[in-house]
Amino acid sequence: MSHFDNKYYKTGKNCTKLLIFMHGYNGSPEAIDYAVQELCAQVKDAVIVVPRAPHSCEKDANNLQWLSFYKVDPLSRFRAPDASVEEIFSIFDALAADFAQVAGEINNFVDNMQQKFNIDDSHTYIAGFSQGAMLALYSSLTRPKTIGGCIMFAGIAAGRPLLEKSIVSRPPLLLLHGCDDTTVQFKTVPATLQWLDNNNLKYQYFTYNNLMHRMNIDEIKQAADFIASKK
Numbered sequence: 621m622s623h624f625d626n627k628y629y630k631t632g633k634n635c636t637k638l639l640i641f642m643h644g645y646n647g648s649p650e651a652i653d654y655a656v657q658e659l660c661a662q663v664k665d666a667v668i669v670v671p672r673a674p675h676s677c678e679k680d681a682n683n684l685q686w687l688s689f690y691k692v693d694p695l696s697r698f699r700a701p702d703a704s705v706e707e708i709f710s711i712f713d714a715l716a717a718d719f720a721q722v723a724g725e726i727n728n729f730v731d732n733m734q735q736k737f738n739i740d741d742s743h744t745y746i747a748g749f750s751q752g753a754m755l756a757l758y759s760s761l762t763r764p765k766t767i768g769g770c771i772m773f774a775g776i777a778a779g780r781p782l783l784e785k786s787i788v789s790r791p792p793l794l795l796l797h798g799c800d801d802t803t804v805q806f807k808t809v810p811a812t813l814q815w816l817d818n819n820n821l822k823y824q825y826f827t828y829n830n831l832m833h834r835m836n837i838d839e840i841k842q843a844a845d846f847i848a849s850k851k
Contacts, residue, residue: 624671624729629656632665637768637847638739639668640730644750644774645685646677652749655773655835662844667737671729686751687718699803705811709780712754716779720786723758730759730767745847747771749835750804754778761787761821768850769794771843773835774804777812784819793823794846796839798831 627649641659643652649670656670673684689696692714697703726746734744744767748756753775760770766789773796777783793816799806809827816823826842 623732624674624725626669626671628667628669628733629660630667631660631663635665635667635737636739636743637663637666638730638733638737638744639663639666639847640726640733640744640746640756641668641670642686642726642746642748642752642755643670643673643684644748644752645689646679646683647750647752648672648684651683652835655749655840658837658840659844662840663847666847667733667739669733671726686722686755687715689715689751691715691718699805701802703805705808708805708808709776709811712776712778713780716782719755719758719779720762720782723755723762726755726759727763730763741765741767743768743850745769745771745850747773747843748775749773750775750833753804757793758783760791760793761789763789765789767791769846771846772796773839773843774798774801774833775812776804776808777815780815784815787819790821792846792850793821794843795823795825796828796835796842797826798828798833798836800830800832803833 673686677683677685678690693711698708698711746756753772769792771794
């Protein structure tokens with residue numbers, strides 16, 4: 621699949637930047653609209669595209685998913701407070717082939733959007749929340765041409781054994797995570813940062829007190845500043 625149903629917003633008459641923003645697991649474009657609208661207000665001269673995941677969510681058929689978690693984690697152990705960091709990563713690493721497949725589809729979609737809006741890789745950004753953040757990282761690092769940047773809201777480095785063999789690009793990365801996140805658990809962040817360091821990836825990282833598994837206005841401002849800093 622190279623195309624997803626999507627919503628897009630233009631924040632200027634002559635848009636020179638493209639931001640692809642993927643929602644999370646058990647989510648939808650509507651679920652992250654509060655963050656998208658704030659981005660629209662803060663990111664100037666950009667096209668912000670919000671693709672819709674193609675699969676009904678196994679957890680709630682009224683929502684969507686990019687790929688299945690239940691196939692390797694039917695009890696949602698990745699959310700369990702007593703799950704170790706190693707156990708959590710083993711769950712997401714077991715889905716490496718699935719992340720690789722969907723990331724390829726996302727990169728085809730990015731190609732389509734670049735052609736549609738006449739914007740090149742150096743002015744393209746891939747962002748995501750939760751499962752969308754995992755895919756944003758995977759897509760960005762495996763994309764043949766280096767994009768302007770990748771933004772992860774509440775993500776984790778997923779599918780590491782396959783991903784680290786497939787890195788062909790090293791764009792600037794921005795990681796944003798709430799300290800009270802018990803879904804993509806905050807305790808996993810140091811391991812993600814260590815993996816990025818081990819693979820010579822450059823990143824900025826910010827944490828937010830009293831923030832659970834959600835985005836807030838301070839994160840959106842940080843993301844807007846990250847995009848604005850790139851020429």
